[in-house]
Amino acid sequence: xxxxxxxxxxxxxxxxxxxxxxxxxxxxxxxxxxxxxxxxxxxxxxxxxxxxxxxxxxxxxxxxxxxxxxxxxxxxxxxxxxxxxxxxxxxxxxxxxxxxxxxxxxxxxxxxxxxxxxxxxxxxxxxxxxxxxxxxxxxxxxxxxxxxxxxxxxxxxxxxxxxxxxxxxxxxxxxxxxxxxxxxxxxxxxxxxxxxxxxxxxxxxxxxxxxxxxxxxxxxxxxxxxxxxxxxxxxxxxxxxxxxxxxxxxxxxxxxxxxxxxx
Numbered sequence: 001x002x003x004x005x006x007x008x009x010x011x012x013x014x015x016x017x018x019x020x021x022x023x024x025x026x027x028x029x030x031x032x033x034x035x036x037x038x039x040x041x042x043x044x045x046x047x048x049x050x051x052x053x054x055x056x057x058x059x060x061x062x063x064x065x066x067x068x069x070x071x072x073x074x075x076x077x078x079x080x081x082x083x084x085x086x087x088x089x090x091x092x093x094x095x096x097x098x099x100x101x102x103x104x105x106x107x108x109x110x111x112x113x114x115x116x117x118x119x120x121x122x123x124x125x126x127x128x129x130x131x132x133x134x135x136x137x138x139x140x141x142x143x144x145x146x147x148x149x150x151x152x153x154x155x156x157x158x159x160x161x162x163x164x165x166x167x168x169x170x171x172x173x174x175x176x177x178x179x180x181x182x183x184x185x186x187x188x189x190x191x192x193x194x195x196x197x198x199x200x201x202x203x204x205x206x207x208x209x210x211x212x213x214x215x216x217x218x219x220x221x222x223x224x225x226x227x228x229x230x231x232x233x234x235x236x237x238x239x240x241x242x243x244x245x246x247x248x249x250x251x252x253x254x255x256x257x258x259x260x261x262x263x
Contacts, residue, residue: 019214040105074182082166083110099142115261
C-alpha cells in the first residue's frame with residue numbers, strides 16, 4: 001500500500017479533524033504520513049510541492065495553483081471565524097496603516113484580508129502566529145494580526161480588539177470567511193485524489209461522531225493551551241464546511257483569490 005505525505009497544522013482543529021486518517025481509522029487505499037507544521041510553513045513548502053496532501057491558506061492558493069488544487073473536504077471556513085487585529089490600546093482599523101504590525105505570514109489568508117481591508121498597510125513584520133501576542137504586549141510592535149487560538153487568549157495579554165477582519169469580509173461579501181483548505185498535488189492520479197477526498201471527509205465525520213477519540217492526540221500538540229481553549233477552538237473551526245465546502249464556500253474562495261490586494 002502506498003504512503004501519502006499529509007501536511008497539516010498542530011492546532012486543535014486539525015489534530016481533531018485528521019486524527020482518524022492519520023491513525024488509519026478510516027478506509028483508504030493508502031497510508032498517511034502526517035507532517036505537522038505551522039500554516040505559513042506549509043504555505044512555503046507548497047511552492048516546492050513537498051507534500052502529496054497539504055493544508056494551505058486560501059491566501060496562498062493563487063501562488064501555488066500550478067502545483068495543488070482544493071479538495072471539497074477538510075476546509076477551515078465559516079461565519080465568525082476571521083482573524084483579528086489587536087493592540088495594547090484602542091485604535092481604528094484605518095490607524096493600522098500607520099503602525100508597526102506583526103503578521104502570521106505573508107501568504108496567510110489573514111494578511112490577504114488585511115491588505116484588502118487596509119490597502120495602505122505596509123510596515124509589517126512576519127512572526128510565527130503564536131509569538132504575535134507576546135510581541136504586541138512587550139511593545140516590540142504596535143499591533144498584531146492574530147489567528148488560531150489567539151482570538152480566545154488575547155485579553156489575557158492585556159490587549160484589546162481593534163477589528164475583526166472576518167466581520168469586515170462578511171459585510172463586504174455576504175460570504176463565509178475562507179481561511180484554509182486541504183489540497184492535493186496535481187500529479188496525484190484522479191482515483192487517488194478522489195479517495196483522499198473521501199478519506200478526509202470520513203476523518204472529519206469520525207471526529208464529530210467520536211469527539212473523545214482524538215483528545216490525547218489533540219492535547220499532545222496543543223502546547224500550553226487549556227482544555228477550554230482547545231474545545232472552543234475545535235467548536236469554532238470544525239463545522240459543516242469541514243465536511244464539504246459547499247457552493248457558498250467555493251464562491252468565497254473564488255472571491256478571495258480573485259481580489260488582488262495592494263502590493
